[in-house]
Amino acid sequence: QVQLVESGGGSVQPGGSLRLSCAASGSIFSINTMGWYRQAPGKQREVVATIPGGTATNYVDSVYGDSVKGRFTISRDNAKNTVYLQMNNLQLGDTAVYYCNVAEFRIGAVRRDYWGQGTQVTVSS
Numbered sequence: 001q002v003q004l005v006e007s008g009g010g011s012v013q014p015g016g017s018l019r020l021s022c023a024a025s026g027s028i029f030s031i032n033t034m035g036w037y038r039q040a041p042g043k044q045r046e047v048v049a050t051i052p053g054g055t056a057t058n059y060v061d062s063v064y065g066d067s068v069k070g071r072f073t074i075s076r077d078n079a080k081n082t083v084y085l086q087m088n089n090l091q092l093g094d095t096a097v098y099y100c101n102v103a104e105f106r107i108g109a110v111r112r113d114y115w116g117q118g119t120q121v122t123v124s125s
Contacts, residue, residue: 004023
């Protein structure tokens with residue numbers, strides 16, 4: 001089992017920056033991604049960014065949602081079991097609850113997801 005704890009959310013003005021962190025505890029299967037999803041009021045949950053780890057790096061690259069490309073950067077520190085999201089040039093539309101995610105992939109099995117508790121990001125003037 002995997003547990004995820006996020007930090008780094010807050011309130012900023014348009015054009016500002018934030019850096020989110022998510023620390024994972026427990027054993028993560030070798031074929032995996034870590035990433036961030038968000039959900040804004042009245043909208044469905046959407047992918048922000050994911051980054052592969054372990055064997056998954058041989059098959060896929062990092063993925064960014066269209067609305068954040070060029071502004072957000074995802075990274076991970078495998079020694080610390082931590083994933084980061086650097087968010088620059090934040091806009092009003094980025095206001096949402098951001099959730100850390102770990103996805104495990106096994107041959108012949110359904111995808112397994114773990115979720116953090118969520119951290120609020122508010123962009124306002």
